Amino acid sequence: MxxxxxxxxxxxxxxxxxxxxxxxxxxxxxxxxxxxxxxxxxxxxxxxxxxxxxxxxxxSKVPVICKVVGRKVLDGVGLPTLEVEIHCTVKNYEKRICSIIVPSHFQIPDNALPETNEDDEKERNSSVNTAVKWVNESLDTMLRDLKPTDQCEVDKMLGEYFIRKVEEEKEIKKQDKAEDAEVTLVSCTSSATTLPGKKKAEKPGKKVSVVERMIPPAEPDEPVLCGSLAIGGTSLAIAKAGATISHVPLYLHIALLKHEQESPKEMTLPIPMFNLLNCEKNTSAKLKLVKEIMLVPPVHLSLEQGTQRVLDIQKEMVRLMDPPSKASTSQAADSKKGKAHSAGKKAPPQALKRVSHLGCLIIGCDHLEQLLLIIQTACDKIGLQLGTDMYLAINCAAHELMDYVKGKYETLTGTFKSPDEMVDMYVELINKFPFIIALIDPLRKEDQQQWNKICCALGSKCYLIAEDAARCISRLKTDQMINIPTCSGLVLKYINQTKVSDLIELTGHLDDQRQITILGSPDGESSDDSLVDLAVGLGARFIKLGGLLRGERVTKYNRLRAIEEELAKNRTLRQASLEFTAFAEESEPEKQLSDILPLPKQGLLPLQLSARPGGSQPALLPENSTLTWVVNVNFCTDFLKKKKI
Structure with a gap:
């Protein structure tokens, strides 16, 4: 050398x-x-x-976004929706990072007319096509050279872009109105033919107006901007890309964003709400009190154990409602007797051998108690007890029951109840069936006074959840939940212009207000499982994914099981809890006391449902009492210390 x-x-x-x-x-x-x-x-x-x-x-350079691609794809029911794909420059080479498919806000109507379906199909296609155009043209250029890990900056730019689009839409509508007004002035030739028509319409209208004063009118639906799907889809895709670049799961990336990059020591898995039955809406009648019945496993079970119990109950329900030996004879008897058969007798409901788009069985019934009793019978036959081994949640969808001509809810065909009578009915229902732990939309969001009453009466026994009032998440954030009634929590859905930052901010607000979050899936779901990671990362108490009879729903339950196994392996899995909050009758003393002594986030009554013998509540308070605040700071402090809350 x-x-x-x-x-x-x-x-x-x-x-x-x-x-x-x-x-x-x-x-x-x-x-x-x-x-x-x-x-x-x-x-x-x-x-x-x-x-x-x-x-x-x-x-090497920090990975940055180099291309955002949008394309039109099909969701789980074969309807068009949006896919967003993110490409980044990683170590100076362009690389495809991830893609997500977001569901649209369009609901799948029951027994809709062909004309309505055609209009919805045109509107859906227009919305998806516009969203694809936004992503491939404007958003692709706007987001280039941004870091995928900088979620706040990306969401800020997406929000500003959406606001500009809203303003452009308003200007277009103003111009259209001005043109229509000019055309109307020119074409208006005879007023004699229009005046009599107005007088005739006013006669029946007077009766309607008198009745409508008795109830708050329905709030108009929040308009959805065509193409807004691109905002939510791009925001979630960027979050998934940021998780991929950071080499962490999406749920952990969301949790880090929510907790300002502080890694949580433990994480709680959201409790699943399995759809068991979807109650059919007939064309000649309204919804008949209940839209969905869901099964909620106890918190001490693993997801695998809870899923198996749900499958066992579902199989037994099919056997009870549709016996193979009697299926043909019952159909023949129904065709002969017609409507008179169900009018006088309370025959058990029959399964229709059809699967809902939510992944559960579709069933027709006349009385809610029939369904509850048959579910109870199915559980008894396989050795399970409702109230201990399994619980129920009911989606009432009360906004679909209101008859605005009479000013009352039509709970059954020809049976009408006022909002106050609805509260009494639910109190009687929960007292009779204490294994029901959640009522979703038991009243319209406009019935604020009745929401207060039902929360005071049942808040310590079950969750009272608002779903219809939380359709537009961006509006909830800007209006600071002014229009939300008193309730135990909200069902949030990731649709339209919803951004990841919006969900983080809103769920943080709900946590501070001691309200629970339920992350729900829309009607037209896809096989994308990002919703599950969102629910885990945000710390949602429940997740509402549908039933176990459709592939796009089962995919999400499988993802939830995978996260559970990963958290258990890392010893960061914390067992969930079911805790109710007793609502005070007077709101002012509670506000005054909370200014002096902050209340715990999980509520004052830690009621473990698995400890309810026979479905009864633990005796921390009398059975039908409500919690009244005593403005005594020393007494409350001692009480909290003794209870270790």
Missing amino acids: EPGGAGERRRRLQGLRREAAEYYRGQGVPQRLEEALNALFPRRPADLYGEMANYFTKL
Whole structure:
């Protein structure tokens, strides 16, 4: 070996490093670098490869967004929706990072007319096509060179873009109205033919107006801007890309965003609400009090154990409602007797052998108690007890029951109840069937006074959830939940212009207000399972995914099981709890006391449902009492310390 050979090689190596560093800042590693290293070190040790790789990796650029692609795809029921794909520049090379499919806000109507379906199909196609155009043109250019990990900056730009689109839409509508007004003035020739028509319409209208004063009118639906799907889809896709770049699961990335990059020591899995039955709406009648019946497993069970119990109950329900030996005879009898058969007798409901788009059985019934009793019978036959081994949640969808001509809810065909009578009915229902732990939309969101009453009467026994009032998440954030009635929590759905930052902010607000979050899936779901990671990362108390009879729903339950196994393996899984909050009759003392003594986020009554013998509540308070605040700080402080809350 020549003297100074080692020093010469060292100098050449340093020169190559400098050259590579300069090239890395521009385009990439020189192609001759590997050849030079092989010539210098034909038998170099393995750790030198790692050292060189780490050295040059530090000199590479931070991954940035280089392309955003939008395309039109089909959801789980074959309807069009949006897919967003993110490409980033990683180590100076373009790379496809991830893609997500977001569901649309369009609901799948029951027994809709063909004309209505055609209009919805046109509107849906227009909305998806506009969203694809937004992503491929405006958003692709706007988001280039941004870091996918900078979610707040991305969502801010998406929000500003959406506001500009809203303003443009308003200007277009103003111009259209002005043109229509000019056309109307020119074409208006005879007023004698219109005036009599108005007088005739006013006669029946007077009766309606008198009745409508008795109830608050329905709030108009929040208009949905065509193409708004692009905002929510891009925001969620960026979040998934940020998780991929950071080499962490999406649920952990969401949790870090919510807790300002502080990693949570433990995470709680949301409790699943399994759809068991979807009650059919007949064309000649309204919804008949209940839209969905869901099964809620106890919190001490693993997801695998809870899913198996749900499957067992579902199989037994099919056997009870549709016996194979009597199926043909019952259909023949129904065709002969017609409507008179169900009018006088309370025959057990029959399964229709059809599966809802929500992934559960569709059933027709006349009385809610029939369904509850048959579910109870099915559980008894397989050795399960409702109230201990399984619980129920009911989606009442009361906004679909209101008859605005009479000013009352039509709970059954020809049976009408006022909002106050509805409260009494639910109190009687929960007292009779204490294994019901959640009522979703028991009243319209406009019946604020009745929501207060039902919360005071049943808040310590079950969750009273608002879903229809929480359709527009962006409006909830801007209006600071002014229009939300008193309730135990909200069902949130990731649709339209909803952004990840909006969900983080809103769920944080709900946590501060001691309200629970339920993340729900819309009607037209896809096989994308990002919703599950969102629910886990946001710390949702429940997740409402549908039933186990459709693939796009089962995919999400499988993802939930995978997260549960991962958290259990890392010893970061914290067991969920079912805790109700007793609502005070007077709101003012509660507000005054909370200013002095902040209340715990989980509520004052930690009621473990698995400890209810026979479905009764623990005796922390009398059975039908409500909690009244005593404005005594010392007494309350001692009480909280004794109870270790």
